[in-house]
Amino acid sequence: MTATPNPQPLLSIRGLRKSFYGIHAVDGLDLDVMPKTITGIIGPNGSGKSTSIDCLSGFQAIDAGQVLFDGRDIGNLPPHAIARAGLIRTFQTVNVYDDMSLLQNLMQAMVPFDKAGWLDDLLRTRRLRQAEAEARARAEHLVALIGLQRYAEAPAAILSYGQKKLLALAAALMPKPRLVILDEPVAGVNPSRILEVEEVIRQLHAAGETFAIVEHNVDFIMRLCSHVIVLVGGRKLTEGDPKTVRSDPRVLEAYLGIRA
Numbered sequence: 001m002t003a004t005p006n007p008q009p010l011l012s013i014r015g016l017r018k019s020f021y022g023i024h025a026v027d028g029l030d031l032d033v034m035p036k037t038i039t040g041i042i043g044p045n046g047s048g049k050s051t052s053i054d055c056l057s058g059f060q061a062i063d064a065g066q067v068l069f070d071g072r073d074i075g076n077l078p079p080h081a082i083a084r085a086g087l088i089r090t091f092q093t094v095n096v097y098d099d100m101s102l103l104q105n106l107m108q109a110m111v112p113f114d115k116a117g118w119l120d121d122l123l124r125t126r127r128l129r130q131a132e133a134e135a136r137a138r139a140e141h142l143v144a145l146i147g148l149q150r151y152a153e154a155p156a157a158i159l160s161y162g163q164k165k166l167l168a169l170a171a172a173l174m175p176k177p178r179l180v181i182l183d184e185p186v187a188g189v190n191p192s193r194i195l196e197v198e199e200v201i202r203q204l205h206a207a208g209e210t211f212a213i214v215e216h217n218v219d220f221i222m223r224l225c226s227h228v229i230v231l232v233g234g235r236k237l238t239e240g241d242p243k244t245v246r247s248d249p250r251v252l253e254a255y256l257g258i259r260a
């Protein structure tokens with residue numbers, strides 16, 4: 001019998017560094033995300049979570065280190081090139097277009113991935129019409145998946161903050177990414193809606209999606225993730241399954257400043 005080879009990480013970060021005016025926001029971070037998992041990333045305020053995401057998604061220039069996505073070096077590529085490679089991230093602050101309908105918001109998310117050129121646009125070619133039809137079908141599927149189909153044609157302005165976060169999650173999924181990185185998907189979301197977000201992520205994961213989730217809501221992370229990474233001071237403090245991480249005295253100390 002041949003042994004099953006260990007799967008390779010989908011995302012692999014080694015020695016990532018980023019400073020702002022002498023402050024080491026990310027200070028030699030090593031981090032792996034395995035395919036088909038939900039990996040949680042937690043850590044106190046200012047521990048470098050968002051900066052790490054900004055660096056690996058091309059929104060901040062990297063000072064040093066390596067970012068491999070499916071074995072390919074994506075370090076310091078521009079955001080659109082990283083997104084086209086299949087790595088999509090959301091932002092800590094919710095960003096949807098209030099005056100566009102939910103479906104328009106979702107279809108808009110496909111613009112950077114549009115293969116049709118200006119000539120297709122001008123001539124409204126079959127290729128363009130087909131791309132639009134596909135985007136609309138996917139948008140309709142996703143708006144139903146997040147449970148907001150009754151508002152599909154309404155402007156996003158009518159949504160609650162939590163519903164806007166769900167819409168941003170659906171927009172990230174539009175181009176069928178291979179890895180979705182969520183920065184604080186339930187921060188500021190009404191507790192009753194948090195379970196909805198959780199259920200949507202569970203369904204997407206069951207359908208084969210890979211997630212990395214940064215979140216302050218530790219219970220949410222512990223329920224959802226199979227693997228949890230703890231950042232402190234721009235580095236990895238520890239990692240492991242939720243139970244192990246939760247009972248690690250160093251994690252308690254990092255969060256609460258107490259020694260167990």
Ligand SMILES: Nc1ncnc2c1ncn2[C@@H]1O[C@H](COP(=O)(O)OP(=O)(O)OP(=O)(O)O)[C@@H](O)[C@H]1O
Nearest residue numbers: 020023024025043044045046047048049050051052
């Ligand atoms: N654009 C920037 N310019 C200067 N300093 C920054 C910038 N972005 C982040 N920092 C600093 O880098 C450090 C890490 O910040 P970062 O936002 O990555 O932390 P975080 O873990 O996401 O925190 P939070 O949980 O509050 O979102 C902090 O000291 C922050 O003040």
Ligand SMILES: [Mg+2]
Nearest residue numbers: 049050051092
């Ligand atoms: Mg942050």
